[in-house]
Amino acid sequence: MSSSRSIATDTPFFSILTKYKMKINKAKLIRNTRLEVSYFDQEGNEVVIKGVNEVHPDLKNAMKRLVPFFCELTEQKEADKLDWLNPESDDNKELTKMLDVTGVKISGGDDSFENVILSGRRTLSVTNKILTLNTPSINLDGEAEEYNRLSELQEAVDAVLEEAKLYIKDRKFAVVQLEMDFNKEDPFAEGEAGESDPLEE
Numbered sequence: 001m002s003s004s005r006s007i008a009t010d011t012p013f014f015s016i017l018t019k020y021k022m023k024i025n026k027a028k029l030i031r032n033t034r035l036e037v038s039y040f041d042q043e044g045n046e047v048v049i050k051g052v053n054e055v056h057p058d059l060k061n062a063m064k065r066l067v068p069f070f071c072e073l074t075e076q077k078e079a080d081k082l083d084w085l086n087p088e089s090d091d092n093k094e095l096t097k098m099l100d101v102t103g104v105k106i107s108g109g110d111d112s113f114e115n116v117i118l119s120g121r122r123t124l125s126v127t128n129k130i131l132t133l134n135t136p137s138i139n140l141d142g143e144a145e146e147y148n149r150l151s152e153l154q155e156a157v158d159a160v161l162e163e164a165k166l167y168i169k170d171r172k173f174a175v176v177q178l179e180m181d182f183n184k185e186d187p188f189a190e191g192e193a194g195e196s197d198p199l200e201e
Contacts, residue, residue, distance in 0.1 A: 027164040028103035053173040059163035073135035
């Protein structure tokens, strides 16, 4: 029987786990800043890693590229107006600005995954409340009759999984700009107005 363990990315045991082959079965954004990933290790244990660092913009952008698919699969009112010839166009971004994809859940065989479910939300325009939505389970090894953008969807899902692996294995986090910690005393207090050292060439 498999067990589930929750391990933060700042623990010593974390570096040992990332040496093993990782087959992710779920990647989820937490408050749009951190990442929770679950995968099965070589012993069949389900390992849950909850990141404490902010995700890299590349991961957020990978999630955003799933929004048109999420829009279409949940039959949102904007779906018929999507430009699939240029899915990352500004028009599409404006059209789907009330939608977000927050997670990917996958299942299938040992060598490849077969089914994917996208989780996301819609911000309601009148009340500004959040409506949580999940797509139907899509078989990526299925026929085009089920969904006619299977290859494009799989490519977009692969991009999210790759970024999730980089977050866990390579610690690809967002670069946080730190505030400079100046002393309370004025560092220029001893100088006189109009005086400065010459700049070196």
